[in-house]
Structure formats: C-alpha cells, structure tokens
Amino acid sequence: MAEKEHDYLLATEPWPPHFGPKLADEGYFADIIYQAFQQVGKTAGILYTSWNRAFELGKKGKYDGLVGAFYAKERERLFSYSKPISTSNLVFFQKQGGQISYKALEDLSPYRIGIVRGYHYTDEFNKAHYLQKLEEVHTERNINLLLIGRLDLIVAEEKVTQYLLNTKFKNRNFSLEILEKPLVSHKLFLMIPKKSPKHDNVLADFNQGFSLLIQQGMVKEIMKKHGWRVDDVY
Known part of the structure; x- marks a missing residue:
C-alpha cells in the first residue's frame, strides 16, 4: 500500500x-x-x-x-x-502430551532448549548459563528438532510459531503445546x-x-x- x-x-x-x-x-x-x-x-x-x-x-x-x-x-x-x-508472547513449546512445566527458569535446567542464534530473549534467560540452550539459525529448524526428539523445548514467539505450524508444517502429523507461563510478553x-x-x-x-x-x-x-x-x- x-x-x-x-x-x-x-x-x-x-x-x-x-x-x-x-x-x-x-x-x-x-x-x-x-x-x-x-x-x-x-x-x-x-x-x-x-x-x-x-x-x-x-x-x-x-x-x-x-x-x-x-x-x-x-x-x-x-x-x-x-x-x-x-501483544507478542515469547513462550516455551513442547510436543503435545509432554510433561514439562516450570515456575522458575532453574526448573528447566534438565531440558534441551532450542533458541535462535543472536536473539535477545530476556536478560535473565540470556545470562542463564545453567540452561542447556542449543542454537539454530531460525525457529523453523528448531521445530524440526523438537519433532524428532533432539530438543525437549523451544522458546519462540507464539504467533510466529503457530503461523509456521499452519504453513510450513501443515502436512506433518504432530502438534505442539505451550507451557503455561510465558517467558515474557x-x-x-x-x-x-x-x-x-x-x-x-x-x-x-x-x-x-x-x-x-x-x-x-x-x-x-x-x-x-x-x-x-x-x-x-x-
């Protein structure tokens, strides 16, 4: 326009x-x-x-x-x-039926978390060296890794991820669910x-x-x- x-x-x-x-x-x-x-x-x-x-x-x-x-x-x-x-929500996604929940970031230390290289999430999250953060170049790649079990969680923008699921992954027979507490809004x-x-x-x-x-x-x-x-x- x-x-x-x-x-x-x-x-x-x-x-x-x-x-x-x-x-x-x-x-x-x-x-x-x-x-x-x-x-x-x-x-x-x-x-x-x-x-x-x-x-x-x-x-x-x-x-x-x-x-x-x-x-x-x-x-x-x-x-x-x-x-x-x-509102833009940064949230954690897991595969449907997953049992992960958290109240503080320390609760997520046992899990492999997919992030995008170069992104700023929150000061606390970026500095949380006790977390197992695995970097990739984009969210689409992290969704794939979550699907095949190489990741336990991904942290991503809620609407962007839902959009990718509805477009890039619409023919894949799986679904993700959001952990109840957003990382940040x-x-x-x-x-x-x-x-x-x-x-x-x-x-x-x-x-x-x-x-x-x-x-x-x-x-x-x-x-x-x-x-x-x-x-x-x-």
Missing part, C-alpha cells in the same frame, strides 16, 4: 503473521492500523524494509510511524507511543517519531480511530478474519 499517496507513511520490517506484504490484507496488525485511520477519514501506507533502516530514517522524521515496535524507555526521547495494539505499538512534522496528527488520529474500532467491536472482527482470537490482542 505504501507506493500510493497516503496521508501518513509508515515503515517496518515484515514480521508474519503480525504484518507483512505477502499476508492477506498485510496481516491483522496492519489491517487494524489501516482501519483505525479510516475511522477518522485518513489513509496510511506501510513501507516494508529492514527494521534498522526503518528505525534510523524514522527517528529523523522521514516516516510518520514505525509499525509493531516494543516499548523501550530509552526510545521515548525520539518517539511517542500509540495505545497498545497487540511485550505490548506492540505504533511508534511515532517526534521529528515527523505530522507527529501530533498521527498520534491523535490513530488513538482516536483505534478507540472507535474497539467500541464498535471491529477489532474482534478483524482478528477473527485473520484467524486469531480477540484475546490474542490484549
């Missing part, structure tokens, strides 16, 4: 199934953003690029918003945050650069439109259309 003329130009890196140019209506997250602006008579387009490029040009005011950002206090000097739009926002000349309008228009979507029950309908429950948002 970004190649057309819009009131607001946003940027981000594709992150299916949250958002991306190859998803139906660009994914639930982009769909919510577009419809929120439409509620107040505005249009937005999303330019898909690398996150680093979106961030670096965004903070200079070249874009009117960055899509799907986590909150970080150090960014408040450069950006404002919209109302929270969705992050709210996801539209992050508006303070150097954007449209900063005040973007923030006010989106928050107003998003509130109207919620009041009308349209967020629930958008989530349902994309195959998610409304409690996958909040």
Whole structure:
C-alpha cells in the first residue's frame, strides 16, 4: 500500500503473521492500523524494509510511524507511543502430551532448549548459563528438532510459531503445546517519531480511530478474519 499517496507513511520490517506484504490484507496488525485511520477519514501506507533502516530514517522524521515496535524507555526521547495494539508472547513449546512445566527458569535446567542464534530473549534467560540452550539459525529448524526428539523445548514467539505450524508444517502429523507461563510478553505499538512534522496528527488520529474500532467491536472482527482470537490482542 505504501507506493500510493497516503496521508501518513509508515515503515517496518515484515514480521508474519503480525504484518507483512505477502499476508492477506498485510496481516491483522496492519489491517487494524489501516482501519483505525479510516475511522477518522485518513489513509496510511506501510513501507516494508529492514527494521534498522526503518528505525534510523524514522527517528529523523522521514516516516510518520514505525509499525509493531516494543516499548523501550530509552526510545521515548525520539518517539511517542500509540495505545497498545497487540501483544507478542515469547513462550516455551513442547510436543503435545509432554510433561514439562516450570515456575522458575532453574526448573528447566534438565531440558534441551532450542533458541535462535543472536536473539535477545530476556536478560535473565540470556545470562542463564545453567540452561542447556542449543542454537539454530531460525525457529523453523528448531521445530524440526523438537519433532524428532533432539530438543525437549523451544522458546519462540507464539504467533510466529503457530503461523509456521499452519504453513510450513501443515502436512506433518504432530502438534505442539505451550507451557503455561510465558517467558515474557511485550505490548506492540505504533511508534511515532517526534521529528515527523505530522507527529501530533498521527498520534491523535490513530488513538482516536483505534478507540472507535474497539467500541464498535471491529477489532474482534478483524482478528477473527485473520484467524486469531480477540484475546490474542490484549
């Protein structure tokens, strides 16, 4: 949508199934953003690029918003945050019928845990040298290793893993289950650069439109259309 003329130009890196140019209506997250602006008579387009490029040009005011950002206090000097739009959960997956549970990370020390090389999970998890963390290059590989019994657990973003199971693994006769306690949950926002000349309008228009979507029950309908429950948002 970004190649057309819009009131607001946003940027981000594709992150299916949250958002991306190859998803139906660009994914639930982009769909919510577009419809929120439409509620107040505005249009937005999303330019898909690398996150680093979106961030670096965004903070200079070249874009009117960055899509799907986590909150970080150090960014408040450069950006404002919209109302929270969705939630990203980092969770542990095991094969269906597994008996693993935990209250503290130390409880997971007997198990082989698949992670993705270079990812930051949480400070505590990354520094937990007592855990058996086995690195791979992507989550898809870790799902395979879990399937064949080379791993006991994987830690991964919940929606991304479910998306992979429904696309890359849809013909495989197995299922995964999530350990009850997430490793961490992050709210996801539209992050508006303070150097954007449209900063005040973007923030006010989106928050107003998003509130109207919620009041009308349209967020629930958008989530349902994309195959998610409304409690996958909040």
